Amino acid sequence: MTNNISGNKIRSDFISFFEGKGHTFVPSSSLVPGGDQTLLFTNAGMVQFKDVFLGTDKRPYSRATNSQKCMRVSGKHNDLEDVGRDNTHHTFFEMLGNWSFGDYYKREAIGWAWELLTRVWGIDKSKLWVTCFKDEKGEIPTDEEAFQSWQEQPGINKEQILYFGRKDNFWEMAETGPCGPCSEIHIDRGEKFCDKKGKKGHICQVNGDCARFLELWNLVFIQYNRTSPTELAPLPATHVDTGMGFERIVSVLQNVDSNYKTDLLLPLMDVVLSLSGQTEEEREADLTPYRVIADHCRAATFLIADGVVPGNVGRNYICRMIIRRASRFGAKIGLADPFLAKVAESVINIYGTAYPELTKNAKNIKDNLTREEVKFHSTVEGGLQILESYIKDLNNLDEKVLDGERAFDLYATHGLPLEITKDVLEEYELGVDQEGFFQAMETHRINSGAGKEFGELGGEDAEFYSHIAKNLIKEGKIPPEGIEQNPYIEEEITTEIISIIKNGQEVKEICDGEMGEIILERTNFYIESGGQVSDTGQISNKNYENLFLISDIRKPAAGIMVHIGEVEQGQFQIGSKVKLSFDANRRQDIRRNHTATHLLQYQLRLTLGEHVRQAGSLVAPDRLRFDFTHPEGLNADQIKEVEDKINEKILQNAPVSIGHKKLEQALEEGATALFGEKYGENVRTISIGGSKPYSYELCGGTHVSETGEIGTFLVVSEGSAAAGIRRIEAVTGRKAYALTRQRLSSLEHIANLLETPINKVEDSVQSLLIQKNHLDDQLKKMKEKEAISIYQTEKQSVENVNGVSMLSLFFEDIPMNILRQLADFFRNDFQEGLALFGSLAQEEKVQFVVTATDALVAKGIHAGTIAKAIAKEIGGSGGGRPDMAQAGGTDYEQLKQSDLAEYIKKLG
Numbered sequence: 001m002t003n004n005i006s007g008n009k010i011r012s013d014f015i016s017f018f019e020g021k022g023h024t025f026v027p028s029s030s031l032v033p034g035g036d037q038t039l040l041f042t043n044a045g046m047v048q049f050k051d052v053f054l055g056t057d058k059r060p061y062s063r064a065t066n067s068q069k070c071m072r073v074s075g076k077h078n079d080l081e082d083v084g085r086d087n088t089h090h091t092f093f094e095m096l097g098n099w100s101f102g103d104y105y106k107r108e109a110i111g112w113a114w115e116l117l118t119r120v121w122g123i124d125k126s127k128l129w130v131t132c133f134k135d136e137k138g139e140i141p142t143d144e145e146a147f148q149s150w151q152e153q154p155g156i157n158k159e160q161i162l163y164f165g166r167k168d169n170f171w172e173m174a175e176t177g178p179c180g181p182c183s184e185i186h187i188d189r190g191e192k193f194c195d196k197k198g199k200k201g202h203i204c205q206v207n208g209d210c211a212r213f214l215e216l217w218n219l220v221f222i223q224y225n226r227t228s229p230t231e232l233a234p235l236p237a238t239h240v241d242t243g244m245g246f247e248r249i250v251s252v253l254q255n256v257d258s259n260y261k262t263d264l265l266l267p268l269m270d271v272v273l274s275l276s277g278q279t280e281e282e283r284e285a286d287l288t289p290y291r292v293i294a295d296h297c298r299a300a301t302f303l304i305a306d307g308v309v310p311g312n313v314g315r316n317y318i319c320r321m322i323i324r325r326a327s328r329f330g331a332k333i334g335l336a337d338p339f340l341a342k343v344a345e346s347v348i349n350i351y352g353t354a355y356p357e358l359t360k361n362a363k364n365i366k367d368n369l370t371r372e373e374v375k376f377h378s379t380v381e382g383g384l385q386i387l388e389s390y391i392k393d394l395n396n397l398d399e400k401v402l403d404g405e406r407a408f409d410l411y412a413t414h415g416l417p418l419e420i421t422k423d424v425l426e427e428y429e430l431g432v433d434q435e436g437f438f439q440a441m442e443t444h445r446i447n448s449g450a451g452k453e454f455g456e457l458g459g460e461d462a463e464f465y466s467h468i469a470k471n472l473i474k475e476g477k478i479p480p481e482g483i484e485q486n487p488y489i490e491e492e493i494t495t496e497i498i499s500i501i502k503n504g505q506e507v508k509e510i511c512d513g514e515m516g517e518i519i520l521e522r523t524n525f526y527i528e529s530g531g532q533v534s535d536t537g538q539i540s541n542k543n544y545e546n547l548f549l550i551s552d553i554r555k556p557a558a559g560i561m562v563h564i565g566e567v568e569q570g571q572f573q574i575g576s577k578v579k580l581s582f583d584a585n586r587r588q589d590i591r592r593n594h595t596a597t598h599l600l601q602y603q604l605r606l607t608l609g610e611h612v613r614q615a616g617s618l619v620a621p622d623r624l625r626f627d628f629t630h631p632e633g634l635n636a637d638q639i640k641e642v643e644d645k646i647n648e649k650i651l652q653n654a655p656v657s658i659g660h661k662k663l664e665q666a667l668e669e670g671a672t673a674l675f676g677e678k679y680g681e682n683v684r685t686i687s688i689g690g691s692k693p694y695s696y697e698l699c700g701g702t703h704v705s706e707t708g709e710i711g712t713f714l715v716v717s718e719g720s721a722a723a724g725i726r727r728i729e730a731v732t733g734r735k736a737y738a739l740t741r742q743r744l745s746s747l748e749h750i751a752n753l754l755e756t757p758i759n760k761v762e763d764s765v766q767s768l769l770i771q772k773n774h775l776d777d778q779l780k781k782m783k784e785k786e787a788i789s790i791y792q793t794e795k796q797s798v799e800n801v802n803g804v805s806m807l808s809l810f811f812e813d814i815p816m817n818i819l820r821q822l823a824d825f826f827r828n829d830f831q832e833g834l835a836l837f838g839s840l841a842q843e844e845k846v847q848f849v850v851t852a853t854d855a856l857v858a859k860g861i862h863a864g865t866i867a868k869a870i871a872k873e874i875g876g877s878g879g880g881r882p883d884m885a886q887a888g889g890t891d892y893e894q895l896k897q898s899d900l901a902e903y904i905k906k907l908g
């Protein structure tokens with residue numbers, strides 16, 4: 001065993017070892033699980049193979065190997081608080097795995113695992129322990145086959161083959177479904193690694209839960225299908241699913257006692273060390289900030305590369321939260337400026353070869369990190385101060401838990417994620433009401449109309465439909481791989497009704513006026529996917545006298561598709577032959593918008609740059625919506641260029657061609673793979689532009705055959721969808737025509753009002769505006785003249801109170817400079833005097849000046865003090881010199897009530 005084998009070498013050793021055993025290397029899927037809405041992040045190697053085990057997907061290979069990017073941020077496997085506080089917990093990690101889909105089984109899997117660990121990597125055999133399954137309840141057969149296979153491994157210590165029960169050695173995907181026994185390989189790192197020595201009840205042994213015995217590798221043998229809590233049926237084909245935590249095997253092979261000391265994470269902590277200027281000793285004394293930063297920055301780097309940028313909900317929130325948490329821990333060791341981009345550079349260096357998406361998105365990653373740090377810095381100070389005051393409150397009241405409402409406000413108003421609030425509170429041995437936080441968030445979301453991020457999760461009815469699907473397969477009404485769906489064929493097909501569902505129950509027929517769901521043996525409908533909405537249409541009998549209008553179609557469980565709608569006339573029975581047709585005009589509108597979406601993505605990259613990546617899309621009949629990563633709003637020129645260039649492409653009437661090929665080939669040819677989309681081995685490609693296509697994407701949607709069919713493309717809006725994400729909405733075809741028609745009509749109407757030809761409308765409006773400005777100006781001057789002449793009249797009859805001349809005048813729409821001019825006149829005209837000139841301006845704003853003559857000032861009267869006092873009365877503020885002050889406010893009536901004599905008495 002060698003100390004200087006690199007992490008990258010260990011990863012490639014694993015993959016080439018299994019390639020040598022006939023396995024196909026399958027690249028890691030995205031951290032965003034494609035098609036699986038129930039999962040926030042890919043959290044295990046098997047996620048991308050789940051459908052293969054469930055029997056709803058087939059692959060061209062039966063042996064696979066890979067290293068999978070995984071994320072766990074909460075839940076039973078990982079609590080965020082542990083990350084950074086120990087040597088082993090991570091948010092992001094890699095899983096190495098090998099799979100057999102109905103191919104080899106226990107004997108081979110066990111033999112190869114032993115061979116790789118002991119012969120290739122040279123791990124001391126005497127240190128390895130293995131476990132097999134033996135049911136403590138005696139219901140499931142003991143896994144003697146695995147036990148036997150282990151006994152045959154060269155050099156194994158037979159005393160170190162152990163049996164364990166359900167908790168440790170039986171694996172289940174869910175309540176029901178594929179499951180089976182597993183076999184684990186543990187390594188004994190020696191007594192000194194035990195971190196629970198002397199702890200009450202600790203027995204230092206395999207599965208004893210201390211750092212001495214590490215589980216290295218879990219081999220799962222899938223051989224049963226669980227149909228109920230007590231029933232297991234043998235599967236016709238058996239599978240192998242193995243997982244080895246990458247960071248852990250690297251720590252073992254590099255002979256270090258912490259994942260953070262491996263060459264995967266130590267270099268990141270070194271970057272932080274050099275930035276903080278601390279000494280190695282200081283770092284050793286408090287490793288937590290270093291570990292948190294290394295872990296979180298690595299995770300954020302991978303997330304952003306997979307298109308998950310910082311934001312407010314779901315995955316984007318997680319990305320924001322870990323960046324902010326890392327930033328706060330940075331502040332604890334004196335890092336005041338944004339620093340994560342520098343750490344990310346090191347992540348990209350270490351991982352860029354194995355995960356080229358990091359190198360490709362390097363700039364985008366660093367920009368996003370820095371932007372988020374800056375954003376956080378600008379609010380965090382205030383947030384932390386408020387939190388400090390809450391902590392004081394809690395301590396004063398002798399309470400231990402901060403309520404969810406205030407915790408949410410800290411996030412919503414001051415950008416302090418719940419997790420950071422929790423970190424800080426914990427430092428004071430206080431807690432936070434997390435449930436209350438999410439309630440407050442929910443209320444806020446509903447109030448702001450933002451809706452739920454993930455719609456309906458899986459659907460509560462998945463079980464009901466799975467049951468229907470299974471029966472239909474059993475009865476031979478649909479093939480085991482499910483109903484055939486081909487949305488690319490003709491508008492109308494003939495098929496048969498195989499199931500009808502009404503009020504959540506299977507029924508034999510459905511009658512006039514009733515709503516329900518119909519399952520057909522095949523369908524030509526498109527089901528919402530890749531942003532394109534589902535088709536609508538109808539089911540009818542031969543002569544169209546029976547009619548079922550379809551408003552939606554969905555796939556509630558693997559294998560079946562239900563057409564949802566209402567019987568318009570007649571009735572339908574199970575077994576009837578029917579015609580199924582989608583709304584062809586609507587489909588045509590959708591096709592236009594889908595092809596236009598591809599042109600838009602292409603053109604945005606040309607106009608804005610290669611960093612533009614799709615972050616969401618909607619292809620509906622009436623519009624298209626495209627979200628993409630870009631740091632700032634588009635200016636009018638950019639929008640115009642995008643629109644112009646796309647319309648040029650439309651006029652060129654370029655062919656749109658569909659291809660079917662291997663994923664690998666398509667990617668090699670440079671096809672754009674859409675983020676978050678799950679691709680099988682065989683993919684469908686859409687290219688626009690003929691033999692030298694300019695747009696080339698993997699896509700399962702429906703498209704026009706020539707760009708000319710799109711008609712016209714018009715951008716209707718551009719705005720922000722989330723931090724770092726822009727949204728463009730556009731229309732094409734019939735909608736674009738309707739919009740153009742509507743705008744032209746409105747222009748014609750304006751021309752009529754102006755009594756001018758359309759081509760003169762602009763000039764005509766221009767000259768109207770000039771006239772208006774001129775009139776406004778004249779009006780203003782007249783008012784000013786009038787104000788002065790009013791003053792000249794009113795000064796003849798000023799009030800005299802105890803020898804002081806007092807004048808108050810009020811106007812409308814008189815600017816400040818004129819009020820000041822009146823004040824100057826007044827000071828010239830009177831010996832001992834005090835005056836107030838006020839004006840009500842537009843939008844109910846009030847302004848005024850107070851002036852006192854020099855003689856009065858000499859007697860101790862201060863215009864500023866008086867102005868201030870009056871302003872207070874009218875809901876405003878102001879002040880100034882002793883002889884001249886100006887102020888503003890809102891209550892004009894109150895201002896008119898002001899009595900200068902009173903103020904002299906009060907303040908003079």
Ligand SMILES: [Zn+2]
Nearest residue numbers: 194204210212
């Ligand atoms: Zn121990």
Ligand SMILES: [Zn+2]
Nearest residue numbers: 530699700701
């Ligand atoms: Zn597409």
